[in-house]
Amino acid sequence: MKISFIIPSWHYFHNPFKLQPYWEMYYATILEEQFPKAEINLHDLRNVKEEDFEKKVNEIPQADFYLYWVMKSGDALEVYSIVKFLKKKFLKSTHISGGTHVDMLPDECENYFDKIVVGPGEKSFKEAIESKIDKKRFISNYNDYPFLDTPFPKRSFLPENSVISNQMFENYGSPRATMVYFSRGCFYKCSYCVYNVPNSLQVKSKQRMLEEINYLKNEYKVEAILLKDEIAINPKKELFERQMAALGESQILWRGQTTSIATLEQLSKAKETGCLELSVGVETIDEGVMRIINKQWQNQKSIKSFIDNAKKVGIKIKVCLIFGLPGEPRDIVEKTIKFLEETQPDYVSLSGFCPLPGSPIFKDPKKYSIKQINNDWSKHAHLLYRFSDEEEVGIPFEYEANASWGKAFTKKEIQANIVQVQRWLERKSMTY
Ligand code: SF4
Structure with a gap:
């Protein structure tokens, strides 16, 4: 067979x-x-x-x-x-x-x-x-299928240069690197998201994490790993400690993505275990938008304090933002730049909003004043990757002109907002 x-x-x-x-x-x-x-x-x-x-x-x-x-x-x-x-x-x-x-x-x-x-x-x-x-x-x-004791993926299914990259940590001396998942799922319910499946965090056992890191170190001489987990800094103490213990014992460098809900103590521990950088899915700095997209568990204050704490312990922060989310005020560009100037994250990744099929916004567009969504799925891939001049800005949808929060941005205006902030970020050397 x-x-x-x-x-x-x-x-x-x-x-x-x-x-x-x-x-x-x-x-x-x-x-x-x-x-x-x-x-x-x-x-x-x-x-x-x-x-x-x-x-x-x-x-x-x-x-x-x-x-x-x-x-x-x-x-x-x-x-x-x-x-x-x-x-x-x-x-x-x-x-x-x-x-x-x-x-x-x-x-x-x-x-x-x-x-x-x-x-x-x-x-x-x-x-x-x-x-x-x-x-x-x-x-x-x-x-x-709690993921706890499942085997790690064998990388030998592909040639070494397809599974190991020295570009994943290019800002950190380009060590040999690859990606792992030590957990899957997420317990939040952001209304633009489809990656919270399962809607809980299934975390690997410490033994399995160690096995995978040792395999990568021994077989592939891997020196750094990218944790693709939705929430690398787990708010649950036991799960956080388990993950950090495995990373610390392995003496491996790592970066990952997480939410802005992490304490100074957690960030300090993460640093001790080899964390170089955290991408944080802030998505918007506007608290009105946060409420609409069901992300009111963060606010400007908590994001600022997260960035400050990361600076204190020496972890670089990449703030991930999305433009075009429902509820954006007309001055979203100015507000965002002001926030970035105040908080000074190391890097920023800016994407255009995409109503991903299956997300709450996709399922109920009217609630979010969306007039139409383009069903050409090839345009539906712009949420998670870095915008650059060579990439296409999808924005595969359109808002009602008079949305429930007031005058909504048109597709062209959203694109112009992205370009404006992207150019500002480039001048500040905040993208990579
Ligand atoms: S956007 Fe991130 S925090 Fe929100 S539900 Fe999705 S995975 Fe969870």
Whole structure:
């Protein structure tokens, strides 16, 4: 039996090799244990140029099962087209997909894939592969798969230069680095977000974290890791201590993303364990917008104090902001620049808002005065990556002119706001 995981091009990233296909490697590792006799591989399309794309898809070798983990809706159209092509070429092949996009839009996905996995894939991929009955949807619950003791992904599914990068920490001497997840999910409910699945934080055991770091150090000489966890600084004491103990004992450098809810004591501990930088999903500095997007658990004061505390302990801070969120006042550019001047974070990453399919805003656009959302998913990938002149600003939606909070920005105005602040950030050398 041949099983092939297909990794799409991640066309929306300036450099897709700065991140790694963690979940594809994770599920391939689990499938290898479940099907010891199967031939399992990953087919990586990340390095494929647009003009060569068709040729490269045509070179994908035959397999019995093609698997896909569609995290971002921005990949969906490309993946659908790969499925269509391979199904035509290999008539007996079966195409199975899971991931956030599938969780959010299962009805749509059922039209493109033979079978879909809704929820975690630890058991469902196996079931979908083995199932002989006419069943499309394989559903499992995250509560039954707590992530605690699951194996770490084997990186040997891909060549070393596809899983190790020295560009991930280019501001810190370019050590050999890769990314990990020590937890999955998030317990908040920000109304623009789809990455809070499960809606709790499932954290790995200390033993598993240590095993993974030791494997990366021994096999790949990794010196630094990027924690892709939604919340690297866990507010729960026991979970925070567990994670920091593993990182500290491993003597590895790290950076991660987190919320602005972290105490001075936690930041100090993080620094001791090798933390170089934290990206913080502030998203907006306007408290009216924070209320509308259900992020009122932070405010300007808490963000300022977080940045101050990080400075005190020597952790660099990257503030992540989104322009175009519902409720923005007309002076959002001036307010944002003033806030950044006052707080002086080290870096800022500014994105355009995208109503991600499956998010509360996407499900109820009227509530947020959104007139229309573009259903071309290839435009839906602008929430998380850094804006630069070469990147397309999507803004795949439009507000009512007179929104519930007053006069809303037009698409063009949102783009102009982004460009204005981006240029300001460039002048201040605050982007990377
Ligand atoms: S945006 Fe971040 S903090 Fe908010 S729900 Fe999503 S993952 Fe959690």
